[in-house]
Amino acid sequence: MKAKHQRLILAAVALCGVAGAGVLAASALRDEAAYFRTPAEVVAGKTTVGEPMRLGGMVAAGSIKRQADGLTIDFVATDGKASIPVQFKGIVPDLFAENSGMVADGRMRADGVFVADRILAKHDERYMPPQMGDMPKNMKVAPKV
C-alpha cells in the first residue's frame, strides 16, 4: 500500500512539473509560433520594410479592385483595429472574398503597401447550409470574388 501511494504522489508531482513546463514553453512561444502578423502589429512597427513576412486579416468590404491586366488585385486587409493595403499578382483561392479571412506571404513596401507573392484563404469556424431562398435552384454555391 505504502509503495503504491508513494508512486502515485511521485507521478502526480512529476506530471504537474511537466505540465507546468509545457505551459511555460507555450506561453514563451506565444509570439514566435504565430502563423501571421495582424495589421495592428504591422502598424505598431513590429515589422521591417522589405523583410519577408506573413500578413493575416479580413478582406475589407468593397475593397477588392482588379487592375486592367486581369491578374493584379488590390484590396485592404483589416483586423478591425488597423488596415493595410495589399497588392497581389496571381490567382487567389476560390474562398478568397470580401468580409472573409486571408493570409498573404510577402513584404511591406516603403510606401505602406504590402506586396504579396502568395495568398491563402482562411475559413471561419461556422458551417452553414446554403440559403436556398436567395438563389436559383441547382445553382452551385460559389463565393463571390
Added chain:
Amino acid sequence: MHAYANPTRFLAIAKPLTPWLLGVGLLFVLGGAFAGLTMVPGEAKQGETARILYVHVPSAWLGMGGWTSLAVAGLVQLVWRHPLSGIAARAIAVPGMLFTALCLATGSIWGKPTWGTWWEWDGRMTSMLVLLFLYAGFIALTNGDANGAGGQRQGGSLSRGAAVYALVGAVNIPIINRSVVWWNSLHQGPSITLGGSSIDRTLLWPLGLTLVGFSLLFGAIVLMRMRRIIADNRVAARLRRLADDEGH
C-alpha cells in the same frame, strides 16, 4: 475495476464484445458517410468539399483521445502495476496513430481546395504532426521492449520508460486543442465547444453518426490488439516452459 484487470476475466468479456463493436461501428460509419454525402446540403461557402469533415473531425478527436487514454493507461501501469493497463496502452497506440494520420491526410486534402495549400506550418498542423511522431516513437519503444535483450517483457506490459514517455507526451494534447486559440493560425478556431456548435444543425447530425461509428471501430481494434498481445505472451510463456522441460 480491479475485477477486470485479470487477463482471463478480461478475455471472457472482450471476445464476445469485439464483433459487436466492429459490426455496429461499421454500420454507424456507413450510415454517417451516406448521410454526409447525400442527405445534407453542401456548405454555403465551401460547397461539397466541407463534407470531408465527417471523417476529419472524428479522426482528430480519436487521435487525441487515443493518446489521452494511452497516458492514463501509462499512469495506471506506473502506479498500480496492473498488467492489463500496459497491454491496453500498447494496443491503443496503433489505431491512435492510424486516426492521427487519417486526420492529417484528410486535412491536407481539404486544405488544398479551401485554403489553397496542402500543408502549412501553423500551430494546429505542426502540433498534430508532433502527435503522429509521438505515436511512432511509442510504438518503436514498446516493440523494442518486447523484442529486446530481456525477451518478452513480463506480461507484455510497458517498461517504465515507455509509461513515462506516454505521460510526458500527453502535454501535447492541450497544446493541440488550444493551438488555434493561443496563436494566429491558418486553421480556424474550434467549431464545437462546451458552449455549443457553430456547425449548423442541418450539417451537424451525420458527424454524430461517424463519431460514434469510428469510436466503436477504435474500441474494436483496441480489443483485438489486446487479445493478440495476451495470446503472444501465452505462447512465449509456454515456449519458455517447454524449453525449460527439455533442459532437464
